[in-house]
Amino acid sequence: TRTGLPEAVLCGAKSAGQLADIVAAARARGARLLLTRLEPASFAALDETARAGLAYDPLSRTAVLGGEVALAEAHVAVVAAGTSDLPVAREAVQTLAFNGQDARLIADVGVAGLWRLMERIEEIRACRVVIAVAGMEGALFSVLGGLVSAPVIAVPTSVGYGVAEGGRAALTSALASCAPGVVAVNIDNGYGAACAALKMLGVAAPGDRGA
Amino acid sequence: TRTGLPEAVLCGAKSAGQLADIVAAARARGARLLLTRLEPASFAALDETARAGLAYDPLSRTAVLGGEVALAEAHVAVVAAGTSDLPVAREAVQTLAFNGQDARLIADVGVAGLWRLMERIEEIRACRVVIAVAGMEGALFSVLGGLVSAPVIAVPTSVGYGVAEGGRAALTSALASCAPGVVAVNIDNGYGAACAALKMLGVAAPGDRGA
Amino acid sequence: TRTGLPEAVLCGAKSAGQLADIVAAARARGARLLLTRLEPASFAALDETARAGLAYDPLSRTAVLGGEVALAEAHVAVVAAGTSDLPVAREAVQTLAFNGQDARLIADVGVAGLWRLMERIEEIRACRVVIAVAGMEGALFSVLGGLVSAPVIAVPTSVGYGVAEGGRAALTSALASCAPGVVAVNIDNGYGAACAALKMLGVAAPGDRGA
Amino acid sequence: TRTGLPEAVLCGAKSAGQLADIVAAARARGARLLLTRLEPASFAALDETARAGLAYDPLSRTAVLGGEVALAEAHVAVVAAGTSDLPVAREAVQTLAFNGQDARLIADVGVAGLWRLMERIEEIRACRVVIAVAGMEGALFSVLGGLVSAPVIAVPTSVGYGVAEGGRAALTSALASCAPGVVAVNIDNGYGAACAALKMLGVAAPGDRGA
Amino acid sequence: TRTGLPEAVLCGAKSAGQLADIVAAARARGARLLLTRLEPASFAALDETARAGLAYDPLSRTAVLGGEVALAEAHVAVVAAGTSDLPVAREAVQTLAFNGQDARLIADVGVAGLWRLMERIEEIRACRVVIAVAGMEGALFSVLGGLVSAPVIAVPTSVGYGVAEGGRAALTSALASCAPGVVAVNIDNGYGAACAALKMLGVAAPGDRGA
Amino acid sequence: TRTGLPEAVLCGAKSAGQLADIVAAARARGARLLLTRLEPASFAALDETARAGLAYDPLSRTAVLGGEVALAEAHVAVVAAGTSDLPVAREAVQTLAFNGQDARLIADVGVAGLWRLMERIEEIRACRVVIAVAGMEGALFSVLGGLVSAPVIAVPTSVGYGVAEGGRAALTSALASCAPGVVAVNIDNGYGAACAALKMLGVAAPGDRGA
Amino acid sequence: TRTGLPEAVLCGAKSAGQLADIVAAARARGARLLLTRLEPASFAALDETARAGLAYDPLSRTAVLGGEVALAEAHVAVVAAGTSDLPVAREAVQTLAFNGQDARLIADVGVAGLWRLMERIEEIRACRVVIAVAGMEGALFSVLGGLVSAPVIAVPTSVGYGVAEGGRAALTSALASCAPGVVAVNIDNGYGAACAALKMLGVAAPGDRGA
Amino acid sequence: TRTGLPEAVLCGAKSAGQLADIVAAARARGARLLLTRLEPASFAALDETARAGLAYDPLSRTAVLGGEVALAEAHVAVVAAGTSDLPVAREAVQTLAFNGQDARLIADVGVAGLWRLMERIEEIRACRVVIAVAGMEGALFSVLGGLVSAPVIAVPTSVGYGVAEGGRAALTSALASCAPGVVAVNIDNGYGAACAALKMLGVAAPGDRGA
């Protein structure tokens, strides 16, 4: 693409046939490819040729064609509030790895148990970008935003029920945060948060990004 | 009333004439009275007889007829996130005072500056009921809910703009809180939170409450 | 936890493998455990070792590891409007029992048949905390709030269709109640209401709760 | 009109000039006229000729041209929850009176003080149609719907704040009512409720209504 | 019940066991019973004893225990906009029949083909109450409200997609109708509309209704 | 502009100074200019030079600089439901006139009085494009859509209260219309509807439109 | 119909039996018929007689009875942002073809890759009506609206997740577009957009359309 | 603060007295201070001492105490769609300047006139962070996101009417953007966008930021 980001395939609404075609085409031209929102059932429905060579991660529902690349040391912290937020957090981690960035995944540090977050705060503060992943009421975004000087990218998740169902409550908390400098992406959009982090890491050297 | 709570007058939608009548009637029968949501302009519009004897507090827009009562030591902490939340916090304090309960007001401890909250947390933990007052994203409710063993009554305020306008974001955070045992009242309802606190303080001695 | 409440496991978004691990770990350290939102299918999917020792209640979808404890006499009334509200009401009862509190369950007293509620009102008034569980329009919350002096914790349920679908109508009724002192928790959150009730019962003796 | 109901003029969005024209035209052809939503300022802005002959009621913001008619005995009860609901309740009463129906106005019987409603319930049960007017959470609609056999027309009012602001909470309660046979009109629509009541009273004799 | 309406059983959220118990109990005491929202699968899941004696109508998902009663001549018109609205329209018809009222069902007269409605308008105008059933944008409610002098009870249906999904668009049209005297019930609530119609038909003789 | 439409100035959020500059600049280069949403107060606040040469229409809040052009015979019908919808209807008429198109304004034909619409339906059917303007429940859009073969552009207005407040109810009716071929523009957007009509009239001769 | 548009059958909520009846009836009278929203499973459930003679297109879920007609040269461009929008785009194409209009389908030109749209813009500008189909944030509508002089009919699709789920985000973008002359139809309503386009193409010769 | 960002004063809900106190205190300790949302009327209401030394900018409603600092060359582009978006755009520029960052303001490049944006795209691409400011449908965010490799911070504005009123439409477009790497802040939050940009510019040198 013209923004320096490798385009990914959002598989959700595509048929097995369409996906097989896309994978075959990428293979033919020797391209690496990231597939997101690839449900286990959809992965299983691919023909064997398509499946071969795809490294599939069922937790994050991502797959990579074309193998791994060497990873830079961890500049990005991916901080998840609860176990239920892990699929989205891991989508971010996979997207970063696909683009050569190792990420530090710090899980189960929701604010209802503030001391657990405090035990790991220095580890987080050592990173250049922080991706925060939380559902329910999303209080984690504001607490982190007030504690670290790096940019905090909030990824609200659809984890929750009642007023929190679907992720709107967490999204609203991110946008209304009283901690300045928190930015937000769409609900469950771990991929988008990683793309934004990649753009931010590129900030130091804008000259070398083509279009 | 039949619940042991002295009934208050919600002045918002009442005319100066109606309010003057209510005050005069209470006076005639020697009753104490709490007036809420009494805007400065509405107070000024009352005739002098009505105004005399009313102790008016412009910050919380409350007035008391019938004088003060002796206050019990502070069992309730009223914790406010920011300066803009003070009118609502003070409505709760005034309602408690009207009912003989001194409250400890702890202000400007929003989570964007977590250390300020931590400096006063023991003071809060010493109380039997905590009323938390916050607008914007309302992250304070979850942080407090995870730190104190007393019941936390969340009062979302209408302080905020954009997605936080009107108080829905803070309300949703209170209800979706990942900290168990947080309960909520309506937006800006400092009066109702104080009533709930009074009911909770009465829990130890249910026998002596009439109807 | 630091609030004196035993932490519960919200099973909804966890896999059979994750749940089995959690149960095994608790068992190994001899801990009691409360599991909520454990669907019959998820319970059935657990291996036999995990299932053994779990007391499972399909109506409330809760399970208890580690056996029962002696119950204190009933200080809490759990009042349900209709039969469809029973699963949520029972989640509250089970959480209270897990924490040693017997609760008085009073069912099918919705306000469309007001006389049924009136027949049992003295029984309710004898309790120190009232948990009210209702879907549809949630009129029960205000009626109870006006009749009892104990705190009323409203649990709106997702029972209903059309404008009541998902529980927002009942939730709004709880928050907008004209009866002072009603507090609310999230839709279908019987667990949270019970936690709040436990905190309220602890009010009389704050000194002895650790963190 | 072709439905047997005298058409009314909704004044809200009309200029003083337009209103004066409408009144003059009705006068010229000797017609009676009901004006609704006529704010005091708009009434005052009318020229003296237009004002003369108009019987203006500032509480309900209605005006009648052409004088009163003889009233039938009260077949309709208009039941209002609080003082703030009186303007809407009175719009219904005025519309009924304009059409020759006396109504019984029963005020300040909100469910937070259920005994006040119970003291007047027989009076209400004696009527052929009940118009119930309430804001906040609108619990009155369900309580009445379960107690009377006449049709209950719910008029939600915009009285309230926070989640109740604008009247949606009360409207939803009316529509989601667990009491069968409650019907609803738009928020603050006392006029429409009265029109519906008039149509219902006509039910016994459908033959003689023209179009 | 105390309103003269036979109580019906809303089956949606009840288990086969609970339903079988209810039917058996009614049978034991020789009572007639109306069951609504009884899905074909739920009906099939009942034991043979429960199914015997139930007259089941799959289109409206209603069942009647205790046989038919003699029907009064048609005083109620049930007017449906499209074929997809028929299940809800028929729920109203069945409820009326259970209570001894024959209804005139007039289908497929949506306003996109206004001439079809006009061909049957006199038939509708001959009735004492009109129940109008429509989804999508619900324009039928206003057109009927302007053409007939009988009360019009609008039943919005959840038929529609996009902005009409779930029935809110049709409901809003009913409430905002520019035709005075239209009243509304909840989305898909054919049962409630029939109950309201029954109450209206009783208007002529209020004295003989017990409680 | 590159679409063949003369760009208009939306004055709402511009200061008197900014508006005066824009008018002066247009004048200097001899351009014609259409100003919309120019409140009487804003027009009055312009300096005399700016006001001179502007033909101001207070009803529609539009102003034209540069004089009138010859008008083509009426190809467009602008149909308004009520008097309160006239400002928006007239904004459409003024925009069409500015672009050389005479429009036929047909007012006060809301569906609550269907016969009034029917009396003028042939006049409407003679036009090549129909702009329908309505607030409240917007039933007019569907009725017109089912009766005319020309494209119907629905302009919902913010006229209404309660559920109709702000125009969402009418907008939803336009989009959910069961009459195929109805298209919608934003609430109160008479200008946009006229622009769309101009584009449609240009359809017959696409070749001669530049960019 | 009276608008010159052949009526289509919306199959979504109809049973296999009802659909078979409709097809048989059309066949008996030799009519052509367009069926929309006919899911593959519903098509398969039809009896063989009904299926024979139906030309079924699974991508758009449409079927045609009665064979093809000769197509006029392409006057309509159907422009789709992404692959996931193709089913809706194709519903429009099929509806146009059923009515004798060939359409130019231009796919995968979403604005995130603006240069792809620019490569095909002249092809689009050559058409007399443009149907734009997009989900997510719907930015395509405004970009097209600013570049072409033909009318642009926006069809928002339900493609998206989080805040875009269900199509509201794209719909809002269409209605709020800063490009004058964009009109919108309901979410996923490819059929309706094609009907509107047909009406617009008829504009040049209004005389010959019957009713 | 502990994040390296100078804390600003949000003046909206503060009284003249409170603001004067804050300014005096900052002055006493020789601190620089940024005041946002300071309405002209509130500025005028300050006493002369408070006003002296404050550099007030009425367009953005910001004020600076303590004078200017030297500005680094422009690393941030602030891109505004229309004139009405300028106050918010300028709030971002002022916040950046207060922190020593010159910003390049590029105005009036909304997508309805795409060529205007294209004329300035290289200037934008030369920056390390892009702040995009737009109301209405916010299509600018996606177009920019697809054209530049720097991070794009979307600031939706409350500019718009009808469905765009209040800024939700633009916010939703930012979050649902099909261009990866776009992040969003709250509606009208120019201050927050600038804070996020400052954090991003600090990314290259995380070591030297204290807490």
Ligand SMILES: Nc1ncnc2c1ncn2[C@@H]1O[C@H](COP(=O)(O)O)[C@@H](O)[C@H]1O
């Ligand atoms: N600030 C307040 N917020 C909510 N409810 C209130 C408030 N002040 C008074 N009330 C309640 O409103 C009732 C007064 O209603 P009214 O009879 O209209 O004066 C009292 O009985 C209180 O329960």
Ligand SMILES: Nc1ncnc2c1ncn2[C@@H]1O[C@H](COP(=O)(O)O)[C@@H](O)[C@H]1O
């Ligand atoms: N039914 C429930 N509803 C709401 N919260 C619950 C429920 N059950 C457990 N929880 C809370 O959710 C937390 C468990 O989250 P997790 O760490 O994901 O298992 C517990 O600490 C409880 O505070």
Ligand SMILES: Nc1ncnc2c1ncn2[C@@H]1O[C@H](COP(=O)(O)O)[C@@H](O)[C@H]1O
């Ligand atoms: N207060 C009211 N609320 C709702 N509708 C009203 C009201 N007053 C009058 N109307 C209706 O609005 C119509 C008047 O509209 P207009 O022609 O604009 O005066 C009347 O025919 C009534 O049906």
Ligand SMILES: Nc1ncnc2c1ncn2[C@@H]1O[C@H](COP(=O)(O)O)[C@@H](O)[C@H]1O
């Ligand atoms: N895909 C579609 N989306 C919207 N409306 C449709 C669609 N297909 C058919 N229709 C309309 O729905 C009507 C058919 O409704 P019905 O009588 O229920 O089959 C037709 O007259 C069309 O106007």
Ligand SMILES: [Mg+2]
């Ligand atoms: Mg957790």
Ligand SMILES: [Mg+2]
């Ligand atoms: Mg603060």
Ligand SMILES: [Mg+2]
């Ligand atoms: Mg019941």
Ligand SMILES: [Mg+2]
């Ligand atoms: Mg009252």
Ligand SMILES: [Mg+2]
């Ligand atoms: Mg139909």
Ligand SMILES: [Mg+2]
């Ligand atoms: Mg009218």
Ligand SMILES: [Mg+2]
């Ligand atoms: Mg694409």
Ligand SMILES: [Mg+2]
């Ligand atoms: Mg512009």
